[in-house]
Amino acid sequence: MLMKKGFVVIVGLCFILFSFASNSLMAQEATPDKTGTDGLPWWNDRTFYEIFVRSFQDSNGDGIGDLQGVISKLDYLNDGDPKTNTDLGITGIWLMPIMESPSYHGYDVTDYMKVEPDYGTNDDFKQLITEAHKRGIAVIIDMDINHTSSEHPWFKDAQKAGSEHDQWYRWSDTKPAGLGPWGEQIWYALGGRFYYAVFWSGMPDLNLSNPDVTAATHDIAKFWLDDMGADGFRMDGARYYVEDKDKLADSDGNLAWLKDWKGYVDSLKPDALMVGEVWTTSFVVSKYVPKSLDMAFEFDLATAMLNSAKSGTNGGVLPIETRSQKLYPPNQYARFVTNHDQNRTMFELTGDVNKAKIAASMLLTGAGVPFIYYGEEIGMTGAKPDECLRTPMQWDTTARTEDFMAGKGCKTNEAIFNVAAEDSDKASLLSYYRDLIHLRNDHSALRVGSFTPFK
Ligand SMILES: [Ca+2]
Ligand SMILES: [Ca+2]
Ligand SMILES: [Ca+2]
Incomplete structure (x- = not known):
């Protein structure tokens, strides 16, 4: 059982209060490391940030975001100094696909052992790992092995x-x-x-039922964990690896294959994180944890949190939070509001900053491990098609476009919602995210505490 260091209270219509049973608000804890807290794994001490490299930051003037660009913006995420809170306080990064691919999104790989040339080189990746680790940031990468x-x-x-x-x-x-x-x-x-x-x-x-193919995927895992230094993987489309006749998703064979694969990963790097995309209802998702995956994204909870912020009502968050506590091992699920496949939070909340703050509160004060999609912290908007969910990070008021956005009619909101404008504004969404993430970093009750609902 979890140690009950503290609890989060959700009362009625989205009022969220904190209470700390044993940690005073003044308590300052060291930057989380990989030892974990209260017997939970290291990832429970982290707040992750999902980055689409192509759209984050360009370093060489070709207009395409790249790994050196990510390195140049690491201080925005976390400057590595626990005494400052001018950074966002991020302690984990999920890089969307970075392996060589002919598409803009990279989910179709042509070389699993090579960084996409638009993004840089394998050495750039190693440098990113070094620079991220220096700042207390773990790095996991998208692993796309259902298909090539x-x-x-x-x-x-x-x-x-x-x-x-x-x-x-x-x-x-x-x-x-x-x-x-x-x-x-x-x-x-x-x-x-x-x-x-x-x-x-x-x-x-x-x-993947062919042992030769499984062996090839083992080589890929070994390469990224051992040679490149990644801290783990986000397993793309993890429901679909192994089919059983007409059962195309979540087959028994799929769970068994993934369990074996995880066993291999654990044999290489016992503390490697495998968080999976199992995009379905919690009852099915939870079958994967902990044997086939360390954690999976909680889509039902994400929908509930977004609906709650949107409607100004509880929106079913409480029953799903409570259910998640029962379905998964303690705190072993990834919470998020939206990701790169969904309309952006701010679009769904029709540009209402206060509603976005409520969504942030739910995201960052609950159990599990929070994941923030890049730009969510500044209120970037975006609605389908997919290209418009993945537009360039809004560092300032400059309108930026990427080739992949051509003809898609993407509407962006950099004139108001950008890092430069929000950085010094204490009432901004960015400041709110920053305060909440640092609060979470400073208090283990928020990271590894248990959860008790009150009515
Ligand atoms: Ca570039
Ligand atoms: Ca800092
Ligand atoms: Ca498959």
Whole structure:
């Protein structure tokens, strides 16, 4: 059981109060390290920040965000000095895909051992790890092994039936009946056969039931943990790795495969974090934790928190918070409001800063490990299509565009919501996020405490 150092109270319509049973408000604790607190893993001491590298900061004037750009902005996230609170207080980063890819988003990889050239080099990544660690920031990376790019050399070779890589993907001589989880096409014609791709024709699913393919994914994990120094992985599309006939998601085989994969990762680096995207209801998500994943994103809770902030009512947050405490091992879930696949929080809250502050309060004072999508802390807006959820970070009033945004009609709000304007404004959303994250950093009750609801 958790030590009851403190508790968070949610009363009625979104009023959130704090109470500290044994920690005084003046208590200052050291910057969290990887030893963990009160017997919980190190990640429970962290607040993570999700970065889309292409849109964060450009370092070399080509207009494309890159790893050196991220390095140049680390002090914004955390200056490494526990005595200052002028930074955001971030203690973990999730980098969206950084491996070589032909797409703007990078979820379709062509070389798993190489940083996307738009973003820099493998050495740039190692430098980022060094600079982040210096500041007390852990770095996890997107691991995208359900599928490769259709441009990956493995898939190109696999198109020759009987080749070494033939059985690395899922082929059928005739087109199987049935559609995907969203009613979409999943079998695509190529060279007289059909291949399986659950997300998109450009991302053929790997045949992870093939031990050779699993071995290849082990090599990838080893490379990033041992050679490159990553602290863990965000497992993309973790419901879909292994199919069982018509069961395309959450099959028993999927959970078993992921459990084995996690065992391999733990054998390499026992404290590596594996947080997964299992985008479905909590009852299914919780089956993955802790054996197949260390943590998973709590989508039901995210929806409830957003609806609550939007409507000004409890919005079902309390029952889901309470349920999460029962479904998962203590505090082993990732809380967030929205991510790179969803309309931005500020869009959903129609630009209402006070509502955004309520959302931030729920995000940063609850159990589990909070993840903040870049720009959420300054109130960036953005609504589908996906490109418009991933627009350049608004450091100042300069309107920035990326090639991928062309023709998408993205509406941005940098004129009002930007770091420069909000930095010195004590009433700004940025200041509010900063205060809450530092409060969480300073008080273990907020990071690893238990939760007691009051009516
Ligand atoms: Ca660049
Ligand atoms: Ca600091
Ligand atoms: Ca799959």
